[in-house]
Amino acid sequence: MLGTASQVPTRHRNHNGYLLRWDDEGLLFDPGEGTQRQMLLAGVPVSAVTRLCLTHFHGDHCLGVPGIVQRLSLDAVQHPVPAYFPASGQDFFARLRHACLFYDLADVPERPVAADGPVATGAFGVLEARTLDHSVDTIGYRLTEPDGRRFVPELLARHGITGPAVGQLQLTGSIEIDGRLVGLPEVSEPRRGQRFAFVMDTRLCDAVYALADDADLLVIESTFLNEDAELASRYGHLTARQAACVAAACGVRRLVLTHFSQRYPDSRRYRDQAAEVFDGDLVVAEDLARIPVPRSR
Numbered sequence: 001m002l003g004t005a006s007q008v009p010t011r012h013r014n015h016n017g018y019l020l021r022w023d024d025e026g027l028l029f030d031p032g033e034g035t036q037r038q039m040l041l042a043g044v045p046v047s048a049v050t051r052l053c054l055t056h057f058h059g060d061h062c063l064g065v066p067g068i069v070q071r072l073s074l075d076a077v078q079h080p081v082p083a084y085f086p087a088s089g090q091d092f093f094a095r096l097r098h099a100c101l102f103y104d105l106a107d108v109p110e111r112p113v114a115a116d117g118p119v120a121t122g123a124f125g126v127l128e129a130r131t132l133d134h135s136v137d138t139i140g141y142r143l144t145e146p147d148g149r150r151f152v153p154e155l156l157a158r159h160g161i162t163g164p165a166v167g168q169l170q171l172t173g174s175i176e177i178d179g180r181l182v183g184l185p186e187v188s189e190p191r192r193g194q195r196f197a198f199v200m201d202t203r204l205c206d207a208v209y210a211l212a213d214d215a216d217l218l219v220i221e222s223t224f225l226n227e228d229a230e231l232a233s234r235y236g237h238l239t240a241r242q243a244a245c246v247a248a249a250c251g252v253r254r255l256v257l258t259h260f261s262q263r264y265p266d267s268r269r270y271r272d273q274a275a276e277v278f279d280g281d282l283v284v285a286e287d288l289a290r291i292p293v294p295r296s297r
């Protein structure tokens, strides 16, 4: 959690910024102002970023792009960092990408998102986007890892498979032990791929539920508290209670609330109002917190 404030930073909360570390990938979502320095404080180098995912072009979600791009260049990061964003904001992205003078070495392929669906696939799984309901074009993201298999230690032991033989079996799918061929299915069980969802500025809409469905980790905006539900709806935002209702309806395992309005001095109230409708694992995000993706089931 690089930043957890909506609209304006506070003394305790930076503008948005979220880095999802996912095997070899580092997906940087919505870097607001100051994200470069927040990464320093978090101890993450900019080379950890492999993809840049923007939900929309309000400043609290994108004014950190120039700093990140220029730091990619300064640090001579060799890998490309594709950038995803709503297609209607192409001009805004171009301005952020080329905001001012620097020796430009960064490789940032532009991937404008014009329709719902997958935007990237790879060893990490599938990254998809869906249109949300905010005051400007906004998309949410969902990352789905492919299902796989996991070794069962007791079954490995029963077949006498240990040490490097385990790696060999993983690589080739079968291995010969004492003249008998043992296949992967005999010593492993199905492992469901993990799912992550990122839902920023939006009113409640079908896409919120589709993104959050069965997510292991849901990071979702909860700008307002109950008493300001009318404001939330007017400005295209969620309340903590609405975000928690989504999590409950979608079977979310770990719910992370963020994007807090500076109008409320006590963030415990977000937790209280969310906990009324969601009895699962609930995190009210703080800047620089590290929140694990729950282990796959």
Ligand SMILES: [Zn+2]
Residues within 6 Å of the ligand: 006, 007, 058, 060, 061, 201, 259
């Ligand atoms: Zn926002």
